[in-house]
Amino acid sequence: MTLPLPCPLVEISGTPFERGQQYGEQAAERILKGIGHYKDQLHSSGLKDSDLATMIDRFAGAIDEYGSQYIEEMRGIASAVNTDLAAILLLNARTEILKLARRREKGQEDFIQSDGCTGVFVMPGATRDDVFIHAQNWDWKAECAETAVVLKIKRDDGPDIITFTEAGGLARTGFNSAGISISGNYLETERDYRELGVPLAIIRRKVLEQDQLALSMQAVYATRKSASNNMMIGHAHGIAIDFECAPDETFLVHPQDGVLVHANHFQSPVALSKLLDKGVANMPDSLYRDLRVRQLLQPHIGAVTIDTVKTALSDTFETPYSVCRPPRRSPLSNNQSATVAMIVMVPGTGEMEVALLPALGAHFWKYSLDMQISPIERPPQVQTNAA
Numbered sequence: 001m002t003l004p005l006p007c008p009l010v011e012i013s014g015t016p017f018e019r020g021q022q023y024g025e026q027a028a029e030r031i032l033k034g035i036g037h038y039k040d041q042l043h044s045s046g047l048k049d050s051d052l053a054t055m056i057d058r059f060a061g062a063i064d065e066y067g068s069q070y071i072e073e074m075r076g077i078a079s080a081v082n083t084d085l086a087a088i089l090l091l092n093a094r095t096e097i098l099k100l101a102r103r104r105e106k107g108q109e110d111f112i113q114s115d116g117c118t119g120v121f122v123m124p125g126a127t128r129d130d131v132f133i134h135a136q137n138w139d140w141k142a143e144c145a146e147t148a149v150v151l152k153i154k155r156d157d158g159p160d161i162i163t164f165t166e167a168g169g170l171a172r173t174g175f176n177s178a179g180i181s182i183s184g185n186y187l188e189t190e191r192d193y194r195e196l197g198v199p200l201a202i203i204r205r206k207v208l209e210q211d212q213l214a215l216s217m218q219a220v221y222a223t224r225k226s227a228s229n230n231m232m233i234g235h236a237h238g239i240a241i242d243f244e245c246a247p248d249e250t251f252l253v254h255p256q257d258g259v260l261v262h263a264n265h266f267q268s269p270v271a272l273s274k275l276l277d278k279g280v281a282n283m284p285d286s287l288y289r290d291l292r293v294r295q296l297l298q299p300h301i302g303a304v305t306i307d308t309v310k311t312a313l314s315d316t317f318e319t320p321y322s323v324c325r326p327p328r329r330s331p332l333s334n335n336q337s338a339t340v341a342m343i344v345m346v347p348g349t350g351e352m353e354v355a356l357l358p359a360l361g362a363h364f365w366k367y368s369l370d371m372q373i374s375p376i377e378r379p380p381q382v383q384t385n386a387a
Contacts, residue, residue, distance in 0.1 A: 006365035007164065007341075007354055013154035016069040020076020023168075027149050028081045030167035034147040035087045038094050047101045055100055056086045058196055059093040066198045066223070070170060070205065077168055091168040093199035095186075096226045100193060115140050117185040118289050118323055119232045119262045120297075120309060121240040126258025128303045134234045135309045135344040136173050136183040137358075138164075142327040142338035145356045150367050161208045162369040164343050164354055171205035175347040179236030179373040180216050182207045183343070184229055186264050188279035191246050192227040200229050207231075213239060221250045228279075230262055236348035237376050244268050246275055259297050259304075263290040285321040292317050306344055306353070313342050314362060326359035348373065 008030070012022040024031060042052055064071050074088040090097060095115060116139035124130045144166060151171075153161040163174025175181035182204050206219040213235045220231045220243045227247060234240035242253035244266050251268035253260065264286035266277045280286060296312035297304060315323040327338040342358045345351070350371040355362040 005356075007148045007150045007356065009152060009367060010149050010167075011152045011154070013156075016072035017076040017079075019153065020073040020078075021080045022076075023073075023151070024077040024080025027167040030147045030149060031077065031081050031088075031091070032083070034091055034144070034167055035083065037141070037143060037147070038090055038098070039087075041098065042101050045101050052090075052097070052101075053086060055097050056089045056093070059096065059199055060085070060089055062196055062198055063089070063092075063202055066202060067206065070202055073170065088168055091166060092170055092201045094166075095201075095229075096193075096197075096199055099227060115186045116264050116283050116286065117183070118293060118313065119183045119185055119230070119242075120293060120313065121232060121234055121242070121255050121260040122297070122304050122309060123240060123255055123258040124238040126301045126304050128305050131346050131348050132181075132234060132236050132238050132240070133304065133306060133309055133344065133346055134175070134181045134183065134232070134240070135313060135342070136185075136232075137313050137324060137339045138173065138341045138343065139325055139337065140340050142336040142340065142357065144340050145338075148341060148356065150352070150354060152367070152369065155209070158209050159211055159372065160369060161205075162350075162352055162367060163204075163208060164341065164352070165201075169201050171201055171208055173343050173345075174204075174208055174352070175236075175345055175369070176208045176210075177350075177369055177372045178211050179347045179371065180208065180210060180213055181234045181236075181345055181347045182216070183232045185232070185262055186279060186283075187228040187230050187244065187266060188277070188282065189228045189246050190276040190278060191248065192278075193247075195224070195226070195247065197225040197227075197247055198223050200225065200227075204231070207233065217241065217243075220245065224248060230264075232260075232262060234347070236371075236373055242267075244271050246271070249274070257298075257301055259294060259301065261290040261293045261297070263287075285318065288318070289323045292323055306346065309344055310342065310362070310364070313344075314358060316359070319359075322359075324359045327357070347371070 012019040122133040159176040159178040165172035210216040251271040320328040353364040
């Protein structure tokens with residue numbers, strides 16, 4: 001079987017508009033393919049172009065208020081691929097727009113497979129090489145392997161960024177040259193889509209633009225969202241917190257024994273006491289995916305390596321409803337669902353590895369970012385004088 005090709009590396013710099021133009025020029029084919037794919041999905045639900053335009057316009061206002069530079073970058077992309085801004089906005093708010101479209105078409109089947117993932121933190125003390133490892137399996141539509149890119153952003157106004165994302169998206173899973181990393185997982189509650197919030201892709205980009213971990217965490221904790229989502233924020237120096245986000249409230253989960261694994265259900269006891277977790281009904285395999293990965297990592301705590309994490313995320317227990325999912329037909333639609341990519345990051349060394357459709361035979365391609373991490377600040381030694 002032919003191995004999947006690597007994600008194209010797209011490198012951009014300059015002003016937001018210039019970055020967008022460079023992005024569009026380098027990834028035009030994949031961007032247009034992604035736009036076509038999501039428009040087809042929306043049209044298949046009976047959504048009219050006029051309704052779609054209204055939805056997109058609402059999110060444009062929310063994004064512009066959050067940061068006009070994001071709209072400018074999307075304008076640059078649109079200009080380069082000869083399409084309108086709305087099409088690029090669709091790519092950057094696709095989670096929210098797809099779900100809103102489903103809700104508008106009551107009585108129809110749910111034609112949208114939930115965006116599932118399994119995310120992993122391994123703290124330095126649990127690894128062989130004393131490094132922080134942040135990894136994720138991204139489960140989504142199998143055809144998105146043909147629209148994925150690795151985006152590297154050289155910035156004059158903050159840390160450089162490397163992120164795995166769908167072509168045309170501003171960010172998804174990645175890290176910056178200050179050592180801050182992020183990944184995200186689908187969650188669902190009864191509070192979703194009651195009010196308009198900032199699209200998840202834009203929040204992730206905001207996280208990666210920060211020099212300070214506190215400001216990255218603030219972007220996740222304090223930004224109002226349209227829907228629930230899990231965001232895993234880490235730092236190369238060994239700080240990592242999982243943020244289980246409802247649209248209007250955020251709950252924290254911390255690593256235990258140097259490891260945290262999160263799938264697509266809430267873990268925080270506080271969250272479970274206050275919310276109705278609706279995601280499990282859509283993907284009940286979430287209930288054991290995190291358990292399986294943790295069980296596979298547990299015997300290696302203190303000696304975990306990148307290969308240990310890759311092996312755990314390649315688990316095929318209960319396939320095709322497994323941690324590493326081969327392409328399979330969704331029971332709710334005609335979509336092919338799969339683990340589209342496995343992404344393994346070591347922010348301390350500036351390394352990212354990506355394997356597309358790993359269940360078909362994982363072949364990892366390596367990407368790197370020049371890091372500018374400040375030295376670890378050790379607490380001063382306290383001396384005690386003998387009496």
